[in-house]
Amino acid sequence: MSLHIPFDNSYARLPDGFYSRLDPTPVKAPHLLAFNEALAGVLGISRGEAVELARVFSGNEVPEGAAPLAQLYAGHQFGSFNPQLGDGRAILLGEVVGTDGARRDIQLKGAGPTPYSRMGDGRAWMGPVLREYLVSEAMHAMGIPTTRALAAVATGEPVLRESPLPGAVLTRVASSHIRVGTFQIFAARQDRAALQALFEHTRDRHYPEAAGPADLLRDVAERQARLVVQWLSVGFIHGVMNTDNCTLSGETIDYGPCAFLDAYHPMRVYSSIDRQGRYAYGNQPDILVWNMAQLATALVPLMEDQEAAVEEFSEIIHALPRIIRREWLRLFRAKIGLATEEEGDEALIGDLLNRMAGNQADFTNTFRRLGGTRARDEFTDPAAFDQWAEGWRARLEREAAPQELMDRTNPAFIPRNHRLEEMIEAAVGGDMAPFHRLMEVLARPYADQPEAADLQRPPAPGEEVRATFCGT
Ligand code: AMP
Numbered sequence: 001m002s003l004h005i006p007f008d009n010s011y012a013r014l015p016d017g018f019y020s021r022l023d024p025t026p027v028k029a030p031h032l033l034a035f036n037e038a039l040a041g042v043l044g045i046s047r048g049e050a051v052e053l054a055r056v057f058s059g060n061e062v063p064e065g066a067a068p069l070a071q072l073y074a075g076h077q078f079g080s081f082n083p084q085l086g087d088g089r090a091i092l093l094g095e096v097v098g099t100d101g102a103r104r105d106i107q108l109k110g111a112g113p114t115p116y117s118r119m120g121d122g123r124a125w126m127g128p129v130l131r132e133y134l135v136s137e138a139m140h141a142m143g144i145p146t147t148r149a150l151a152a153v154a155t156g157e158p159v160l161r162e163s164p165l166p167g168a169v170l171t172r173v174a175s176s177h178i179r180v181g182t183f184q185i186f187a188a189r190q191d192r193a194a195l196q197a198l199f200e201h202t203r204d205r206h207y208p209e210a211a212g213p214a215d216l217l218r219d220v221a222e223r224q225a226r227l228v229v230q231w232l233s234v235g236f237i238h239g240v241m242n243t244d245n246c247t248l249s250g251e252t253i254d255y256g257p258c259a260f261l262d263a264y265h266p267m268r269v270y271s272s273i274d275r276q277g278r279y280a281y282g283n284q285p286d287i288l289v290w291n292m293a294q295l296a297t298a299l300v301p302l303m304e305d306q307e308a309a310v311e312e313f314s315e316i317i318h319a320l321p322r323i324i325r326r327e328w329l330r331l332f333r334a335k336i337g338l339a340t341e342e343e344g345d346e347a348l349i350g351d352l353l354n355r356m357a358g359n360q361a362d363f364t365n366t367f368r369r370l371g372g373t374r375a376r377d378e379f380t381d382p383a384a385f386d387q388w389a390e391g392w393r394a395r396l397e398r399e400a401a402p403q404e405l406m407d408r409t410n411p412a413f414i415p416r417n418h419r420l421e422e423m424i425e426a427a428v429g430g431d432m433a434p435f436h437r438l439m440e441v442l443a444r445p446y447a448d449q450p451e452a453a454d455l456q457r458p459p460a461p462g463e464e465v466r467a468t469f470c471g472t
């Protein structure tokens with residue numbers, strides 16, 4: 001075998017209670033759909049033939065040095081605590097330390113049933129696999145911390161959802177898969193030794209400077225705050241911000257029913273299972289604070305003086321909305337071209353967003369086109385934009401290089417929901433060209449690419465995707 005992956009598996013060295021060891025379940029006829037050469041290079045993975053890559057990244061062949069396992073975790077799903085979840089369809093092959101010195105997990109998603117599959121089949125179908133591949137890579141290209149995609153392999157087997165669909169396996173790369181829910185499971189079980197081991201592992205891996213749990217909490221909360229504000233700044237709605245989908249590393253994880261805003265509305269929801277709008281676009285900061293409070297609760301048992309810990313952790317959580325607001329202002333200032341700070345900026349931004357919401361203005365195109373003459377066309381009543389722009393232009397006179405700032409803050413290209421649907425339909429029919437074209441354009445989201453103007457167009461009335469699905 002020519003394919004070599006330089007594994008070094010630190011999670012597998014944690015005690016047995018953290019996971020179940022098992023191999024992926026082989027599939028019938030693996031066929032490589034996509035492979036991320038650039039990422040493979042960073043990971044130090046030697047080049048392999050497509051057939052070999054398909055065998056390894058479908059789980060049919062366990063590469064040398066791997067220590068396959070399913071991780072255990074719990075989590076709050078839509079606010080209610082589930083004391084045991086775990087990888088129900090994902091298997092961690094192991095970790096590698098890349099050529100950049102960073103440690104990363106290599107995980108197969110859709111690799112067959114595990115002890116944590118509950119009623120599920122442990123599989124994924126091609127739609128969500130290619131969707132996650134594209135969206136996670138697009139997020140990375142936008143500069144937003146995220147898990148990444150190394151490979152997508154068709155299994156040659158159907159998976160049964162409402163109808164039979166072609167199966168696939170995604171190889172996901174993450175700086176770790178440690179979740180708020182990973183802490184929650186050991187806290188709920190009152191297993192202080194496990195909690196301590198997990199704390200040390202997480203600290204060594206992500207926050208080597210943290211002196212104790214309070215520092216870790218503060219650092220995670222700050223990273224997550226910056227992350228969620230970055231989501232808001234590109235119109236991203238995660239869709240399932242359960243505590244098991246919230247990483248300690250501060251990376252975006254679990255692209256299920258996520259979506260990007262077309263027309264802006266602060267309460268927009270796409271996920272078909274989010275009936276109450278808990279994870280609506282504008283609720284994401286509040287949910288993050290709630291999730292961080294759950295992490296704080298799970299960390300309390302680590303502290304000698306628990307009463308003092310509750311007080312200290314509460315302060316950290318209560319400081320979070322201020323941090324989020326500060327970050328939000330910084331990014332949204334940049335979105336309208338402001339590098340300096342003035343008293344009226346927040347009101348100016350708020351006024352634009354209100355007008356956008358009232359005029360079904362496309363989120364991405366409005367910001368991208370602010371400096372030109374076309375932003376007004378995004379509004380059902382262009383005069384609503386003109387009125388706002390008057391005050392904004394006066395404010396811009398006190399800025400040195402607003403256009404340049406806006407161009408590198410406002411993406412021209414996002415993975416639009418209707419384009420993702422189109423891409424999936426084509427791929428299921430055997431045509432990967434739309435996938436590859438989207439990958440190529442989304443790799444440079446801040447560059448004007450006139451030949452891809454069709455990918456900037458919001459959905460026409462008949463094309464609009466109203467709901468997204470978990471795809472499990
Ligand atoms: P998610 O919504 O993808 O974050 O998944 C929530 C939980 O359901 C996790 O424990 C998953 O491993 C599990 N799960 C999702 N889909 C499947 C499936 N097809 N088979 C088994 N477990 C699944």
Ligand code: MG
Nearest residue numbers: 244245253254
């Ligand atoms: Mg999940």
